[in-house]
Amino acid sequence: MTENTVQSATARRRKWFQSLPEARRLEIRAKDRLRKKKERAMKRAYRNGLVQDASLPPQDGPSTDMEMNVDFQEESDTHQIDSTRPRQNRVSFSGIVQVDSDESDGERDGPSDAPDFECYIAPPDVQMDHQDSKDMTVGIIGRKVHEQSGTVRWQDGRITVLPTIMKNGVNICESGDVEVVKFFASLQESTQLSQHVLHLSAADMQRDDIVETIEFALRDNKPVVVRGNAINAPSEITTEWLDRKFGISPDMPVSIHDAEARVADSAHPHKAGTISMLVDGMSDPTKIQCVLDLPYAGVRNLDHGRRFGWSQTSQQCPIYEAVHPDNFISHFWALLHQAGYVSFAHHDADGVATYVRIESGGKMWIFFRLKSQKGGRTAYANAMMKLVDYPNNKEEVRKLWDAEVVYLGPGDFVIQPPGQVHGAYTPVEGFATGGSFYNLASMHHSERARYMDRKKAEFLTNQTHAYSYALETMRRIAIAIPHISKRIPLYRRSILSLCLMVIKCQDYVAADAVQRNIMPSETAVLAEAICKSIVSFLGIKNVGSISMTLFRDRQDIAGDPVDRDMLCTHLELFRVLDV
Incomplete structure (x- = not known):
């Protein structure tokens, strides 16, 4: 592949990215930052001996262009995340529950009677990383939920939208669904110290x-x-x-x-x-x-x-x-x-x-x-x-x-x-x-x-x-x-x-x-x-x-x-x- 070809492909990707709505660009940037954070954490874990093999994808050096370092396809609006998980860190839950393995997205031949429940055990500084993204409203207001949707902060600091269905300028969910969600959000977070969970x-x-x-x-x-x-x-x-x-x-x-x-x-x-x-x-x-x-x-x-x-x-x-x-x-x-x-x-x-x-x-x-x-x-x-x-x-x-x-x-x-x-x-x-x-x-x-x-x-x-x-x-x-x-x-x-x-x-x-x-x-x-x-x-x-x-x-x-x-x-x- 020639240098001109690479530049041309990069220019096309940049042009496509700039054509996206601002909310979508913010969402993609957030995912890129999260992916990089996980890759750095896995490298640290590998250096510290917390995992046997940090099977990370090859890196071409640090990115100087955040927008161009995003994993996306021009043809699709759906993106797979968490794709850098090392197979060596997967363990089996066989005997407890029965679900499909995530090692392959290929078609199944039919449900098995007792397949393994496979999972990836993240090192301590990577585990539960999805909980670091506290604002869960990014990229969905006006796109997945109504543009006038309100928000609420939960006791763990997470921010979510409130149920909103507008009819004649009124949110018909206000007196029921919204009150219940606000009630839920006011309740204490369950932690490792819980006596009942x-x-x-x-x-x-x-x-x-x-x-x-x-x-x-x-x-x-x-x-x-x-x-x-x-x-x-x-x-x-x-x-x-x-x-x-x-x-x-x-x-x-x-x-x-x-x-x-x-x-x-x-x-x-x-x-x-x-x-x-x-x-x-x-x-x-x-x-x-x-x-x-x-x-x-x-x-x-x-x-x-x-x-x-x-x-x-x-x-x-x-x-x-x-x-x-x-x-x-x-x-x-x-x-x-x-x-x-x-x-x-x-x-x-x-x-x-x-x-x-x-x-x-x-x-x-x-x-x-x-x-x-x-x-x-x-x-x-x-x-x-x-x-x-x-x-x-x-x-x-x-x-x-x-x-x-x-x-x-x-x-x-x-x-x-x-x-x-x-x-x-x-x-x-x-x-x-x-x-x-x-x-x-x-x-x-x-x-x-x-x-x-x-x-x-x-x-x-x-x-x-x-x-x-x-x-x-x-x-x-x-x-x-x-x-x-x-x-x-x-x-x-x-x-x-x-x-x-x-x-x-x-x-x-x-x-x-x-x-x-x-x-x-x-x-x-x-x-x-x-x-x-x-x-x-x-x-x-x-x-x-x-x-x-x-x-x-x-x-x-x-x-x-x-x-x-x-x-x-x-x-x-x-x-x-x-x-």
Whole structure:
């Protein structure tokens, strides 16, 4: 290549760059500065021996022209960032969760049953670098969100836009969404010192006891936040990226949650649409929309419903009858949001524990916790109803609830116990993957959440299913108990909760479920027999008194460990194998 050719290409790039809007140029410069900062940090880490190999791209010397040193293409407005990650610093999360590796953006042959969850562990001065960019409004006002959008500063110093949809010169989000986001922004930042949130690093995920560590946290009603897992994330979401990397078709029909429709009718915020319609709307400042239930594939060893319930009971109870697909496809999902969408405080439906990983963009995630855990079910339900209607109950909400906020950037993920009350705000367009699961140590949380859904599901959760897969999965977990490894701990309150949900299943059908009647099942008789035997072993003679045992005292404690040897002996009848 001749010198004149190089100069000509450089001139074309400079001309193209100067033709961009000022906001876009600022955004590109910011990304260039961030990339250079990471490259310098990796060089320092290499010199200090913090990494084995700083596999950085070749450098042609220091740039004297900031604008011309930007990684961009003339033909495309979408740019890959974080592309300089050394492969030597990736570790596997195999056994905890199941997601796609970021080593290649090539097409997948199909979901694997248990691929490794690979991540890059950044050195100390590089970890969580995405949190250094505090102003999250740069490049989106007037482009992704309305030009009159206000801003708010969060307790960690981050600045975000406020939800804005202008109609006749008035922001229709002002009295609802804006107030909720300002409330969220006023809440304290969650740190490593938190007593109610467990903070881990990507390096922690390599510990031999990591499954037990997370399981115990969920048992004790503590969400888990994991940081330091850097991934390649696009600066803008495209249908091509979603299709190629996650298998989400552009023309997939979806139910879109629309902020404007929610203002008009909070109980019915849905509109029919497709993935391409939502993605195209990300550049429409007059819209704020999201999709909450995109199909995806995802969790593993923490999921006792699939690990024990469905995988290890076909010998005792073969699957002859038709099984509703929600037993499988509803376990894994993805979230796609336009900038400015706020999810009000809620818990997830069906009493599931949940896992969410940020693939692109970022979220402010808010964990709520009642200040007093001693109240009964009625007190808990009343407190929940006040929280979900915060604008009309501001003073009472602050008296009843504590809260902590975490920022989740690309690669960060959170695991929540069943019934965890949480809110979320997406200040920039974002895509996240997630999963839902049941765990034997957390069944007491599942029971309380499903009990609340029975009473007021339409107010307390943001996404329900026409069919609840919970019962069939819990029946199979119960059938697996006589054969489950003694290494798996069982707890009195938690196991009683499982038994109650199996025996008195009609009491746990969500209030807004389309199918209210319990359908016949091949698992019903055996599961109920095992649960009644467990209840008897725990010294409860009258099944009807289980509720009294569970509903008194604190609701968030799993109870004393159950003697597995004695329980195994008591359930010997159910351990006999058919020859």
